[in-house]
Amino acid sequence: MTRERATSLKDVATAAGVSVTTVSRLLNGSLELPVETKQRIETAIQKLNYEPNPHARRLSRGRSDTIGLVVPDIANPFFATLVSAVEGEADRRGLALSLYATLNRTGREIAYLRLLDRNHVDGLVFVTNHPDDGELASLINQTGKVIVVDEDVPGASVPKLFCDNELGGYLAGKHLAEHGHRRVLYIGGPQEMISTRRRFHGLQKAMTERATGKVELFRYEGDYTAEFGRAAAKRFLDEGMPATAIFASSDEIAIGLIEVLRAQGVSIPEGVSVVGFDDVGPLHLFSPPLTAIRQPVRAIGQRALALLLETNWQQPEATHAEELLPVEIVVRSSVAPPSKQ
Amino acid sequence: MTRERATSLKDVATAAGVSVTTVSRLLNGSLELPVETKQRIETAIQKLNYEPNPHARRLSRGRSDTIGLVVPDIANPFFATLVSAVEGEADRRGLALSLYATLNRTGREIAYLRLLDRNHVDGLVFVTNHPDDGELASLINQTGKVIVVDEDVPGASVPKLFCDNELGGYLAGKHLAEHGHRRVLYIGGPQEMISTRRRFHGLQKAMTERATGKVELFRYEGDYTAEFGRAAAKRFLDEGMPATAIFASSDEIAIGLIEVLRAQGVSIPEGVSVVGFDDVGPLHLFSPPLTAIRQPVRAIGQRALALLLETNWQQPEATHAEELLPVEIVVRSSVAPPSKQ
DNA sequence: GGGGTTTAGTAAAGCGCTTTACTAGAGCTG
DNA sequence: CAGCTCTAGTAAAGCGCTTTACTAAACCCC
Numbered sequence: 001m002t003r004e005r006a007t008s009l010k011d012v013a014t015a016a017g018v019s020v021t022t023v024s025r026l027l028n029g030s031l032e033l034p035v036e037t038k039q040r041i042e043t044a045i046q047k048l049n050y051e052p053n054p055h056a057r058r059l060s061r062g063r064s065d066t067i068g069l070v071v072p073d074i075a076n077p078f079f080a081t082l083v084s085a086v087e088g089e090a091d092r093r094g095l096a097l098s099l100y101a102t103l104n105r106t107g108r109e110i111a112y113l114r115l116l117d118r119n120h121v122d123g124l125v126f127v128t129n130h131p132d133d134g135e136l137a138s139l140i141n142q143t144g145k146v147i148v149v150d151e152d153v154p155g156a157s158v159p160k161l162f163c164d165n166e167l168g169g170y171l172a173g174k175h176l177a178e179h180g181h182r183r184v185l186y187i188g189g190p191q192e193m194i195s196t197r198r199r200f201h202g203l204q205k206a207m208t209e210r211a212t213g214k215v216e217l218f219r220y221e222g223d224y225t226a227e228f229g230r231a232a233a234k235r236f237l238d239e240g241m242p243a244t245a246i247f248a249s250s251d252e253i254a255i256g257l258i259e260v261l262r263a264q265g266v267s268i269p270e271g272v273s274v275v276g277f278d279d280v281g282p283l284h285l286f287s288p289p290l291t292a293i294r295q296p297v298r299a300i301g302q303r304a305l306a307l308l309l310e311t312n313w314q315q316p317e318a319t320h321a322e323e324l325l326p327v328e329i330v331v332r333s334s335v336a337p338p339s340k341q
Numbered sequence: 342m343t344r345e346r347a348t349s350l351k352d353v354a355t356a357a358g359v360s361v362t363t364v365s366r367l368l369n370g371s372l373e374l375p376v377e378t379k380q381r382i383e384t385a386i387q388k389l390n391y392e393p394n395p396h397a398r399r400l401s402r403g404r405s406d407t408i409g410l411v412v413p414d415i416a417n418p419f420f421a422t423l424v425s426a427v428e429g430e431a432d433r434r435g436l437a438l439s440l441y442a443t444l445n446r447t448g449r450e451i452a453y454l455r456l457l458d459r460n461h462v463d464g465l466v467f468v469t470n471h472p473d474d475g476e477l478a479s480l481i482n483q484t485g486k487v488i489v490v491d492e493d494v495p496g497a498s499v500p501k502l503f504c505d506n507e508l509g510g511y512l513a514g515k516h517l518a519e520h521g522h523r524r525v526l527y528i529g530g531p532q533e534m535i536s537t538r539r540r541f542h543g544l545q546k547a548m549t550e551r552a553t554g555k556v557e558l559f560r561y562e563g564d565y566t567a568e569f570g571r572a573a574a575k576r577f578l579d580e581g582m583p584a585t586a587i588f589a590s591s592d593e594i595a596i597g598l599i600e601v602l603r604a605q606g607v608s609i610p611e612g613v614s615v616v617g618f619d620d621v622g623p624l625h626l627f628s629p630p631l632t633a634i635r636q637p638v639r640a641i642g643q644r645a646l647a648l649l650l651e652t653n654w655q656q657p658e659a660t661h662a663e664e665l666l667p668v669e670i671v672v673r674s675s676v677a678p679p680s681k682q
Numbered sequence: 683g684g685g686g687t688t689t690a691g692t693a694a695a696g697c698g699c700t701t702t703a704c705t706a707g708a709g710c711t712g
Numbered sequence: 713c714a715g716c717t718c719t720a721g722t723a724a725a726g727c728g729c730t731t732t733a734c735t736a737a738a739c740c741c742c
Contacts (some may be wrong), residue, residue, distance in 0.1 A: 062730095351698080
């Protein structure tokens with residue numbers, strides 16, 4: 001329990017009767033040694049239970065072998081799964097992970113971006129989910145070694161990785177159109193956000209292409225939260241349920257929405273059909289099991305790390321790519337043909 | 342984008358025409374300076390956009406201002422919420438958080454514990470959820486500065502923080518007894534684990550005290566996973582549904598259980614009543630909304646960090662206490678009186 | 683047996699900061 | 713004006729490691 005001074009390279013060197021350099025170079029593989037000496041050193045390491053001091057090593061090497069992950073909120077299952085995937089991939093590659101939650105406060109995002117400057121971390125996987133006034137983008141550009149994930153930061157010239165939001169919207173729209181819906185409510189995130197715009201665009205495209213009769217699309221936009229889902233549901237009811245189907249663009253929105261609809265006695269899918277987005281929670285156990293667009297969350301996390309490590313940061317054009325990962329629709333029981341009325 | 346050498350203390354010192362010591366001491370508040378000099382230094386810092394190099398600082402100070410959090414699986418909503426709470430509390434206190442997922446591999450847990458040795462982190466919040474053969478406990482004891490959370494590591498002489506598992510079991514049992522159940526199945530985690538034993542004990546106590554008629558308790562024990570929940574459900578059905586109520590000791594178990602029961606056409610609560618444990622997922626939207634024991638997950642995370650920082654680590658180990666945080670029962674619609682049959 | 687090559691290492695600088703111990707000079711006091 | 717105190721700093725060691733450049737000794741070859 002008492003923490004005596006930890007054993008250092010020097011202790012090992014002394015114990016093995018060699019110089020610090022020798023041990024260090026052996027450990028780093030930049031020195032061949034006769035087995036006998038090697039063994040002596042290794043024995044000393046064992047006996048003294050030596051482990052290199054990471055701070056000294058980082059200072060000396062000028063890198064931290066740590067990557068940073070900035071997310072809006074870790075408790076949100078979508079981000080939690082993303083964190084899990086990034087952590088797993090980082091560990092697999094021998095990197096540590098520093099985790100930062102912004103809770104959508106701009107000050108935080110900026111502070112965390114600055115970490116990179118001081119090689120606190122070697123790179124950053126950055127997830128935001130609110131609009132940027134340009135400050136973030138310019139900071140990202142002058143910082144480098146950032147991958148923007150899940151939601152765009154317009155103007156940032158770094159690699160970006162999103163799910164195929166438009167495809168998601170399209171799949172939802174297609175599914176609804178095929179069930180005969182033509183009046184659909186879209187409940188999206190903040191309207192400046194590219195994710196919500198693309199999802200709506202996909203929905204619109206599918207409905208236009210596939211629905212029979214005059215297509216009517218309604219659009220409520222707020223946050224990707226259960227709270228906004230509840231508010232949207234109330235508004236929908238207040239407005240006399242103008243649509244026969246709802247496309248909720250996050251699990252949280254869907255949760256809030258369903259809470260209120262259920263409380264108000266609107267049954268799903270008889271009263272109104274619902275399609276969700278994300279599909280990371282246990283939507284299959286909901287009442288009814290919820291049809292949703294599934295994001296490849298783990299794949300996004302893994303790919304983000306790969307991008308961070310494999311991008312050639314010297315090469316300007318390499319840093320402008322936007323990569324989309326496909327989504328799929330998971331059909332359950334929350335969509336039915338609109339009731340005649 | 343190009344990363345020129347970051348500005349160091351020396352650059353600031355030169356720019357301000359003072360020595361490195363002066364700047365350092367000013368920054369650390371161990372030196373009073375005339376406003377004029379102070380301003381000169383501060384201007385230089387601004388202009389050069391200086392930020393201290395964390396690795397140098399840590400090396401020099403001998404501490405990292407970082408705490409480590411080891412959890413079995415980040416994607417699990419329970420742990421995700423815990424991570425979120427610990428991160429928030431760490432940030433509030435100006436500490437960084439390093440996150441490690443063990444995925445229940447013993448080697449990993451041990452490797453992460455060793456991080457502490459090298460003052461990689463200043464302290465560790467440690468969550469495991471599988472039995473220990475004593476190796477972990479002894480490593481924890483020789484490491485110090487560890488808080489064991491959520492699940493016990495028997496033999497570890499460090500502060501421990503759990504939810505009141507026995508109370509949880511008791512509340513579940515009481516609720517079931519009050520609805521007239523006397524034959525109850527307990528689906529728990531690994532039987533060596535203290536959490537599952539205490540929950541069962543609480544259940545038993547409540548049933549014995551409160552149920553009318555002969556109490557029959559069944560006990561399946563496996564992992565806290567949806568998979569085990571499914572297996573347990575199958576076994577329950579295979580054995581001809583010997584109980585009228587089930588107490589599932591994690592959200593995941595409950596999810597797996599409900600999946601199978603529902604697929605087999607057993608309705609809840611008519612066919613069988615169910616009480617869950619944890620209540621971090623959207624159980625209120627399940628079909629039916631699930632009655633569950635709620636863990637104070639965020640409070641656990643916050644308290645864990647407080648314990649880590651406020652414990653007097655000099656004091657003899659034996660005095661480290663075990664602390665319990667209360668749980669509550671959230672009554673929804675998955676419990677009904679047993680059907681006459 | 684002189685020169686080259688290989689083997690088996692090592693010395694020392696440097697990473698960027700903190701911290702302890704110290705000092706030059708100004709101002710004050712009796 | 714000698715001696716003291718106070719102000720405004722500074723020099724230098726040290727944290728523990730990496731890395732570059734170097735060397736002493738042994739070996740080999742003609």
